[in-house]
Amino acid sequence: xxxxxxxxxxxxxxxxxxxxxxxxxxxxxxxxxxxxxxxxxxxxxxxxxxxxxxxxxxxxxxxxxxxxxxxxxxxxxxxxxxxxxxxxxxxxxxxxxxxxxxxxxxxxxxxxxxxxxxxxxxxxxxxxxxxxxxxxxxxxxxxxxxxxxxxxxxxxxxxxxxxxxxxxxxxxxxxxxxxxxxxxxxxxxxxxxxxxxxxxxxxxxxxxxxxxxxxxxxxxxxxxxxxxxxxxxxxxxxxxxxxxxxxxxxxxxxxxxxxxxxxxxxxxxxxxxxxxxxxxxxxxxxxxxxxxxxxxxxxxxxxxxxxxxxxxxxxxxxxxxxxxxxxxxxxxxxxxxxxxxxxxxxxxxxxxxxxxxxxxxxxxxxxxxxxxxxxxxxxxxxxxxxxxxxxxxxxxxxxxxxxxxxxxxxxxxxxxxxxxxxxxxxxxxxxxxxxxxxxxxxxxxxxxxxxxxxxxxxxxxxxxxxxxxxxxxxxxxxxxxxxxxxxxxxxxxxxxxxxxxxxxxx
Ligand code: TRP
Numbered sequence: 273x274x275x276x277x278x279x280x281x282x283x284x285x286x287x288x289x290x291x292x293x294x295x296x297x298x299x300x301x302x303x304x305x306x307x308x309x310x311x312x313x314x315x316x317x318x319x320x321x322x323x324x325x326x327x328x329x330x331x332x333x334x335x336x337x338x339x340x341x342x343x344x345x346x347x348x349x350x351x352x353x354x355x356x357x358x359x360x361x362x363x364x365x366x367x368x369x370x371x372x373x374x375x376x377x378x379x380x381x382x383x384x385x386x387x388x389x390x391x392x393x394x395x396x397x398x399x400x401x402x403x404x405x406x407x408x409x410x411x412x413x414x415x416x417x418x419x420x421x422x423x424x425x426x427x428x429x430x431x432x433x434x435x436x437x438x439x440x441x442x443x444x445x446x447x448x449x450x451x452x453x454x455x456x457x458x459x460x461x462x463x464x465x466x467x468x469x470x471x472x473x474x475x476x477x478x479x480x481x482x483x484x485x486x487x488x489x490x491x492x493x494x495x496x497x498x499x500x501x502x503x504x505x506x507x508x509x510x511x512x513x514x515x516x517x518x519x520x521x522x523x524x525x526x527x528x529x530x531x532x533x534x535x536x537x538x539x540x541x542x543x544x545x546x547x548x549x550x551x552x553x554x555x556x557x558x559x560x561x562x563x564x565x566x567x568x569x570x571x572x573x574x575x576x577x578x579x580x581x582x583x584x585x586x587x588x589x590x591x592x593x594x595x596x597x598x599x600x601x602x603x604x605x606x607x608x609x610x611x612x613x614x615x616x617x618x619x620x621x622x623x624x625x626x627x628x629x630x631x632x633x634x635x636x637x638x639x640x641x642x643x644x645x646x647x648x649x650x651x652x653x654x655x656x657x658x659x660x661x662x663x664x665x666x667x668x669x670x671x672x673x674x675x676x677x678x679x680x681x682x683x684x685x686x687x688x689x690x691x692x693x694x695x696x697x698x699x700x701x702x703x704x705x706x707x708x709x710x711x712x713x714x715x716x717x718x719x720x721x722x723x724x725x726x727x728x729x730x731x732x733x734x735x736x737x738x739x740x741x742x743x744x745x746x747x748x749x750x751x752x753x754x755x756x757x758x759x760x761x762x763x764x765x766x767x768x769x770x771x772x773x774x775x776x777x778x
Contacts, residue, residue, distance in 0.1 A: 282514050289506050289519070290526040291443060295597040296376050297495040299450070299590055300564045302531035303538045305491050307558045310479025311470040315535070317480065317488040322496070322528050324709060325489065328701045329498045329667050330520040331687060332674045337507025338516065339678070339686070344501030347508065348670065351677040358669045362501025363608045365662050366601040369500075370420070370628045372654045373601065375636040377594040378415030379565050383587030390573050391580040395545060398573050399555040399566055406562070412636040419591075420629055423598045427606060427621045432599060439596050446589035449582065450530070454537040457571060463544030471539040486717020489710070490659025496527055499663030499670070501604070517688045517698065534564070542567045561639070561651060660717055661738070668710045675703035 279285035306314045340347035345359030382405060390398045405411055426435055458464060493499045507516070542556040542563070553559060557566030572583030602625060609620035634643040638650040674683065684695030 279510050279514060282519055285506075285510060285514050286519050286522045286526075289503070290523045291439075292502065292506070292600065293495065293497050293523060293527045294443075294530050294593065296373065296380070296590070296594050297491070298527065298531040299534045299593075300376055300380075300561075301491060301494060303535045304561050304563045305487050306471065306535055307539075307542075307563050308560065309481075309484035309487050310476045311474070311539075312472050313475040313477045313480040314484055314488055315472055315532075316475055317485055318491060318531075319528065321489050321492045322524055324701075325667070325706055326492045326496050326498065327517075327520050327524050328698055328706050329493070329671065330496055330503050330524060331517050331698050332671050332702050333498060333501075333503035333667075334507030334510065334516050334520060335683070335686060336670060336674050337504035338510050338514075339507075339682075341508050343508070344504040347504050348673060351673045355669065355673055358666060358673065359501060361662060361666045361669075362499075362504070363604060365500040365658055365666065366604045367624065367628065368654055368658045368662070369494075370598060370601050370605070370625075371631040372635050372651045373594070373598050374420040374423075374628070374632045375412065375416050375639070375651060377419035377591065377598060378412060378417075378636060379562075380587055380591045380594055381419055382411075382415050383565060383569065384584050384591065386569065387572055387580050387583030387587060390569055390583075391577055393573065395549050395551055395570050395573070396555070398569050399551065399557075402562065402566055402569070406640040408640065409637065409642060412640065413633045416632050416636040417629065419595070420598070420625060420632060423595055423602050424621055424625045426595070426599055427602055428618050432603075435592075435596060435599065439592055442589055442592055446586075446593060447530070449586050449589065450533050450537060452582075453568070453571060453586070454533050457537050457539075457541040457544075460540060460544040463547035464540040466547060467540035467543035470543065471535055482713075482716040482720035486660050486713050486720075489664060489713045489717070490656075493663035493667060494659050495531060496524060499665075499667035501666075502600075504670075512689075515688060516686070517694050537571075538563060538567050541571045545570050657738075660714065664710045664714050668707050671702040671706050671710075675699060675707075 279288070302318070306318075336347050336351065337344070340350040342350065343359070344362045345356050348359045349356045386401060386405075390401060393401070426432060497503060510516070510519075542558055545551045545556050545567070546553060546558075551570075555566065556570065557563035568586070569583060572579040572586070575582065602621065605624045605628075606617065606621045609615060609624055610617055613620070615623070635650040635654065637643050641649075643650060680699060683699050684692050686695065687698050688694035
């Protein structure tokens with residue numbers, strides 16, 4: 273991609289952006305959060321949030337990028353020069369995500385191997401295998417290291433292009449396997465009805481609570497890669513011919529469809545194993561982060577040797593999807609370091625990642641109970657901080673900045689050229705509905721979270737972390753930020769060859 277206006281067709285743009293949004297968030301995150309927050313009610317709220325916040329947020333972010341044809345910091349500064357910190361947040365969020373995304377990537381890699389070693393075991397044996405892995409004092413750390421190391425290696429070696437080409441073929445394959453697993457899971461017979469009741473039919477709002485609503489909102493931001501500058505970057509590659517609103521709707525639909533499919537693959541099977549084989553909910557992973565890593569191996573395992581091979585292939589596909597995601601996340605941080613500290617690309621790729629590794633290793637071990645922070649496992653901790661605090665705050669700032677900072681006419685005319693009414697609706701939503709909704713959900717979410725587990729340490733801890741982030745943002749903004757500074761838009765950094773939008777996010 274040499275210059276801007278990189279996307280000639282809107283189909284190309286939609287597919288590239290959707291490819292970027294689909295990842296572990298859809299396949300691991302959505303089913304896990306659904307399972308942990310009462311099922312159907314969560315799904316309902318998720319869909320509402322995707323409509324009310326996701327589509328508006330994505331349209332606005334893409335427009336902010338398109339308007340400036342620049343990286344997130346510059347783009348936000350072009351609205352108002354005082355709010356560059358919003359762009360800086362979009363570097364800190366990816367960094368935090370790396371610290372736990374790599375851990376999950378490591379788990380996914382393990383799935384490739386364990387699909388083979390699980391062949392012939394019974395269901396209890398399969399889930400015991402995962403528990404042993406989690407409790408192991410070094411294996412999860414090793415997998416995390418391998419996963420993140422691979423991503424850094426790819427970036428340093430400059431072979432992103434090759435990985436992306438491969439993933440364009442492999443991702444449709446992942447879709448097909450997921451579809452297959454979903455159909456198989458729905459045909460398991462006994463237990464399927466209970467699974468569907470839990471997943472989509474019987475909404476239990478008590479089990480959801482405000483905490484669950486906040487989790488649904490966070491999941492929308494994470495899954496659609498919003499509130500972190502990614503979609504601003506994508507928007508900056510678009511030209512006149514791209515209809516932003518339509519694209520946002522299509523990307524959201526694809527993203528949500530994949531997430532829903534993952535749920536259909538997992539829940540009927542989880543309930544089937546619980547009912548037929550008498551496995552406890554905890555052993556299929558229901559309610560916890562390991563849901564995908566526990567239930568899907570049981571599904572593959574029930575098919576014997578063939579299932580083992582299919583399972584290995586599935587986890588390989590998911591690993592590749594996760595690697596392309598983490599490569600994009602590392603790329604955001606790397607480009608920022610190159611610009612900010614004027615160091616070489618190799619150093620900029622390695623230095624921050626040493627820090628990320630130093631954080632992600634305790635995170636990987638904390639899942640087995642080796643490292644916890646005041647009773648919290650670190651994965652949940654980072655997940656919560658990014659999803660329910662930082663991303664919503666950033667998304668809110670961008671919506672308000674764009675809604676009030678850009679001339680109303682200009683804003684409204686550009687969202688859907690030829691249909692200003694759509695622009696008017698989005699502008700209204702961005703100014704009033706979306707920010708208010710984010711604020712209410714975030715506040716009630718944090719409040720109910722705190723009041724459910726009155727854990728003052730956790731509160732103090734969170735406060736510390738937020739203060740640290742605020743300080744980091746302040747500190748970084750003290751270092752003079754040039755106009756072409758930082759971020760995600762390789763165009764501006766003079767890496768002609770690298771500046772493919774597909775590099776920006778996966
Ligand atoms: N949306 C991706 C997923 O669903 C994860 C993700 C979040 C991401 N933020 C990102 C990927 C930034 C690349 C860049 O898994």
